[in-house]
Amino acid sequence: MIKHIYINLNKLLTKFILAVCLLCFTANAQDLGTLKVKAAEHNLDLKAQFKAFEAQLENVTQAKSWQDPNLSFGYFISPIETRVGPQIARFSLTQMLPWFGTYKAKGDIASYRAEAEFEKFQDQKLKLYLDVAEKYYDLSALRYIAELEAEQLQILRDLKSIVESNYENNKANLVDILRVELLIDKQSSVIQVLKDQDQALVTQLNQLMNRQLKTPVLISDPKQILEQKEVVETDSISKNHPRLEAIRNLQESNKAESVLAKKQAMPQFGLGLDYAIIQDRNAMNADAGRDAIMPMLSVSLPIFGKKNKSRKKQASLQGESLQFQLENEETRLETEIQVAQYKQDELYSLLDLYDKQLLSLKDILQLSEVALANATMQIEEVLRLQEERLLYQKQRTLTLANLQKINETLSYLTSNSAL
Known part of the structure; x- marks a missing residue:
């Protein structure tokens, strides 16, 4: 009788362990x-x-x-004489639109x-x-x-x-x-x-x-x-x-x-500005040495x-x-x-x-x-x-x-x- 009860307990314990393992496996299933x-x-x-x-x-x-503006610089090796003095350099800034x-x-x-x-x-x-x-x-x-x-x-x-x-x-x-x-x-x-x-x-x-x-x-x-x-x-x-x-x-x-x-x-439009550097050599002229500024407008054809x-x-x-x-x-x-x-x-x-x-x-x-x-x-x-x-x-x-x-x-x- 005791042996029979022991065998049944072992079976129940085995089933319990299998159920717990299955539950853990299911929980981790993807x-x-x-x-x-x-x-x-x-x-x-x-x-x-x-x-x-x-x-x-x-x-x-x-x-x-926007397009990048263009900036250019020019230096006159031989200065260009103007009424107010020799032009020695020029800056130009242009933006195309x-x-x-x-x-x-x-x-x-x-x-x-x-x-x-x-x-x-x-x-x-x-x-x-x-x-x-x-x-x-x-x-x-x-x-x-x-x-x-x-x-x-x-x-x-x-x-x-x-x-x-x-x-x-x-x-x-x-x-x-x-x-x-x-x-x-x-x-x-x-x-x-x-x-x-x-x-x-x-x-x-x-x-x-x-x-x-x-x-x-x-x-x-x-x-x-x-x-x-x-x-x-x-x-x-x-x-x-x-x-x-x-x-x-x-x-x-x-x-x-x-x-x-x-x-x-x-057509495209261009807006620009020219800046000319003029050297002061004419002391008799009131405008001598004054730099020149020139706005510019360009149009592509x-x-x-x-x-x-x-x-x-x-x-x-x-x-x-x-x-x-x-x-x-x-x-x-x-x-x-x-x-x-x-x-x-x-x-x-x-x-x-x-x-x-x-x-x-x-x-x-x-x-x-x-x-x-x-x-x-x-x-x-x-x-x-x-x-x-x-x-x-x-x-x-x-x-x-x-x-x-x-x-x-x-x-x-x-x-x-x-x-």
């Missing part, structure tokens, strides 16, 4: 959303794209800045180009989320398959016990035992290969998050993650997708370039019209090119969505097929194990059925992972630039 945030914060490619946007943003300040609105047009061009660069950053961030999700679901599928392989290993060991019992009762041959042992060794090797593949996927996932490549990635329940049902609405493409918004900003920049081309065809026409034509051609790019990008997005939907429907059909096959195999295997124990069925047939079930289970797992990845792809294709 969900997909957390991994996406870490990747967005630390991924080097994304940081590089953001710095490119910031660099492009600096062009706005440069475009709106473009036609009204030129600086605004340049600023608009730089601003829209910076916004286009930001949309590229947004698109790259969404693609990074997609990459993280694909690696995450691949890792979840691999770990669930590893669980299935471990269950298969235990099934083979149980079958070995049945075959050994039949062999002792002269109901089976020694070769049957050896055949099961061979499969057990093979199954152990498969599990080890899966562990190596697991580390490779973990390394790829950590690289996306720019952290130590061997940092563990904890997934509490791979099967539950893969079984999640999430329907993505995909009636049409998002009109504000970053890939489209980037081109639209370039179109706005092109419109500003057209305005700039018209402004550059207008845009008489060579070919380059101005060329600028306008270039802006017009670029506008047509961008319009074609926008239409092509919209078609590409729509095509990618439809292809993803076709794959999604195909995967759902495969999933239904695997569920039906596994349900049928479940009943067959229950009967076959009973028949094997009664020595009315050969071990080869039971092993074949077990292999077939494992194959369907693995194919179903990969199908679930592909479904999750398709959902993530559709989420990317229908995203807004504001996300």
